[in-house]
Amino acid sequence: xxxxxxxxxxxxxxxxxxxxxxxxxxxxxxxxxxxxxxxxxxxxxxxxxxxxxxxxxxxxxxxxxxxxxxxxxxxxxxxxxxxxxxxxxxxxxxxxxxxxxxxxxxxxxxxxxxxxxxxxxxxxxxxxxxxxxxxxxxxxxxxxxxxxxxxxxxxxxxxxxxxxxxxxxxxxxxxxxxxxxxxxxxxxxxxxxxxxxxxxxxxxxxxxxxxxxxxxxxxxxxxxxxxxxxxxxxxxxxxxxxxxxxxxxxxxxxxxxxxxxxxxxxxxxxxxxxxxxxxxxxxxxxxxxxxxxxxxxxxxxxxxxxxxxxxx
Amino acid sequence: xxxxxxxxxxxxxxxxxxxxxxxxxxxxxxxxxxxxxxxxxxxxxxxxxxxxxxxxxxxxxxxxxxxxxxxxxxxxxxxxxxxxxxxxxxxxxxxxxxxxxxxxxxxxxxxxxxxxxxxxxxxxxxxxxxxxxxxxxxxxxxxxxxxxxxxxxxxxxxxxxxxxxxxxxxxxxxxxxxxxxxxxxxxxxxxxxxxxxxxxxxxxxxxxxxxxxxxxxxxxxxxxxxxxxxxxxxxxxxxxxxxxxxxxxxx
Ligand SMILES: Nc1ncnc2c1ncn2[C@@H]1O[C@H](COP(=O)(O)OP(=O)(O)OP(=O)(O)O)[C@@H](O)[C@H]1O
Ligand SMILES: [Mg+2]
Numbered sequence: 001x002x003x004x005x006x007x008x009x010x011x012x013x014x015x016x017x018x019x020x021x022x023x024x025x026x027x028x029x030x031x032x033x034x035x036x037x038x039x040x041x042x043x044x045x046x047x048x049x050x051x052x053x054x055x056x057x058x059x060x061x062x063x064x065x066x067x068x069x070x071x072x073x074x075x076x077x078x079x080x081x082x083x084x085x086x087x088x089x090x091x092x093x094x095x096x097x098x099x100x101x102x103x104x105x106x107x108x109x110x111x112x113x114x115x116x117x118x119x120x121x122x123x124x125x126x127x128x129x130x131x132x133x134x135x136x137x138x139x140x141x142x143x144x145x146x147x148x149x150x151x152x153x154x155x156x157x158x159x160x161x162x163x164x165x166x167x168x169x170x171x172x173x174x175x176x177x178x179x180x181x182x183x184x185x186x187x188x189x190x191x192x193x194x195x196x197x198x199x200x201x202x203x204x205x206x207x208x209x210x211x212x213x214x215x216x217x218x219x220x221x222x223x224x225x226x227x228x229x230x231x232x233x234x235x236x237x238x239x240x241x242x243x244x245x246x247x248x249x250x251x252x253x254x255x256x257x258x259x260x261x262x263x264x265x266x267x268x269x270x271x272x273x274x275x276x277x278x279x280x281x282x283x284x285x286x287x288x289x290x291x292x293x294x295x296x297x298x299x300x301x302x303x304x305x306x307x308x309x310x311x312x
Numbered sequence: 313x314x315x316x317x318x319x320x321x322x323x324x325x326x327x328x329x330x331x332x333x334x335x336x337x338x339x340x341x342x343x344x345x346x347x348x349x350x351x352x353x354x355x356x357x358x359x360x361x362x363x364x365x366x367x368x369x370x371x372x373x374x375x376x377x378x379x380x381x382x383x384x385x386x387x388x389x390x391x392x393x394x395x396x397x398x399x400x401x402x403x404x405x406x407x408x409x410x411x412x413x414x415x416x417x418x419x420x421x422x423x424x425x426x427x428x429x430x431x432x433x434x435x436x437x438x439x440x441x442x443x444x445x446x447x448x449x450x451x452x453x454x455x456x457x458x459x460x461x462x463x464x465x466x467x468x469x470x471x472x473x474x475x476x477x478x479x480x481x482x483x484x485x486x487x488x489x490x491x492x493x494x495x496x497x498x499x500x501x502x503x504x505x506x507x508x509x510x511x512x513x514x515x516x517x518x519x520x521x522x523x524x525x526x527x528x529x530x531x532x533x534x535x536x537x538x539x540x541x542x543x544x545x546x547x548x549x550x551x552x553x554x555x556x557x558x559x560x561x562x563x
Contacts, residue, residue, distance in 0.1 A: 085460025
């Protein structure tokens with residue numbers, strides 16, 4: 001768990017981060033969004049003390065970060081930046097081993113951990129361990145960057161636009177992979193992005209920042225239904241709003257009894273997927289099945305419409 | 313390395329070793345240059361001994377320049393040392409612009425004749441290329457790499473030793489190579505202040521008007537410079553292979 005309390009950063013007369021407080025629960029993903037220069041990176045870098053706060057404090061699992069020596073603190077917090085910053089003179093395996101080596105882990109334990117991480121990120125150890133960063137694709141470098149940050153099993157992972165350099169297809173796969181790995185490891189994540197789709201896809205909670213201030217910190221649904229300020233509403237995108245809302249709800253949560261004809265859709269699909277399928281097929285309703293393929297009910301356009309607007 | 317380059321290197325080395333150990337074998341080449349029955353091959357001392365002390369002076373001076381220039385380069389790229397940049401630049405620039413002959417003239421009254429004044433002149437003269445290359449190498453490390461290193465908890469010393477210096481090494485080596493080559497040639501003037509070196513051969517030739525001597529001295533220095541230049545270049549490429557950014561090949 002991480003608690004940010006009245007965190008402030010000033011450079012001379014300008015306040016870059018202005019009295020920001022929020023808390024990220026154990027195992028949750030908080031996404032920080034906002035326009036360029038809003039202070040997102042500065043906020044993130046105050047958490048691992050790459051930037052010294054002017055006021056306020058950060059607690060990691062209840063412990064004030066100022067009470068921990070800064071290098072020791074950073075060994076405990078994973079950090080991934082845009083461009084990844086892989087060491088060009090070190091192999092993939094050596095890159096991933098960085099923090100365990102600093103911590104003085106035994107050789108055999110490091111080797112086992114590196115292999116485990118390469119497997120986790122679907123990079124064949126035999127093929128990739130001895131490669132150098134310049135021999136990898138952007139997507140592979142990104143995975144090595146995250147693997148390196150997770151090497152010493154940090155409880156907290158900070159990510160500053162980790163997918164910013166990837167093309168849309170690879171980016172969306174990388175997001176899914178991160179979600180899957182994060183759910184498995186239960187790592188608490190604070191992620192900075194420009195991309196609202198990414199924020200809605202990944203965030204358990206979204207922090208909206210503008211000119212140093214935290215405008216709203218809420219779940220994606222709340223952000224859509226009850227934006228705190230005009231700026232939040234605008235950032236969320238008025239045209240995108242209903243679709244974002246639909247993508248937050250699973251078909252299972254809006255299920256109707258009865259049958260329908262046509263290609264069935266899964267309980268775990270989102271209402272957005274269902275709507276897209278209905279529009280594409282030109283139907284009023286579709287049958288719904290569970291993961292095993294057994295019929296569960298149906299989903300109709302009318303039902304979806306009831307979920308895609310602000311007032312139920 | 314291609315086969316031909318390898319053979320060429322071997323031949324050049326062989327020629328060099330043969331000439332400095334048994335110069336008499338090559339007398340026939342120089343005879344036409346030696347006027348009225350003067351000796352064709354330098355006969356006032358062992359060519360091998362002169363070559364070795366020439367090399368020794370250059371090696372010691374370059375080593376000292378490297379230590380100081382790299383140390384200065386590291387100092388001025390630290391956040392707390394940035395203010396020393398103008399001063400350091402001034403020092404190494406003066407070392408380079410002050411003519412070595414003048415340095416010799418000033419040094420002799422202070423430290424006497426022999427190798428010391430030559431060492432001082434070469435040391436000062438060799439600082440600039442190493443310093444500038446160290447600076448270029450260290451400031452050329454990508455800010456993202458440094459940010460990541462810092463963010464993972466490498467302290468300042470670990471960042472310097474494990475990240476910055478290894479990445480800057482190829483560029484620093486290039487500076488050292490340049491410095492060595494300049495020193496090899498410049499060291500010949502050391503003989504004017506009685507430093508043992510190949511300058512003796514050239515000066516003896518000038519004094520007795522024997523073109524053969526002058527040419528021998530010059531050729532040995534030149535051949536040595538080519539061989540060392542090539543050898544150090546090889547070392548640089550090996551250092552750069554790992555990062556794979558300066559011409560290293562993808563496996
Ligand atoms: N070291 C510094 N000195 C002075 N001003 C700074 C410093 N670092 C950042 N700033 C300023 O603080 C503001 C916020 O910067 P920050 O990098 O946190 O923004 P950001 O939200 O991450 O932007 P982006 O989305 O473009 O990355 C910017 O106006 C920037 O110019
Ligand atoms: Mg930023």
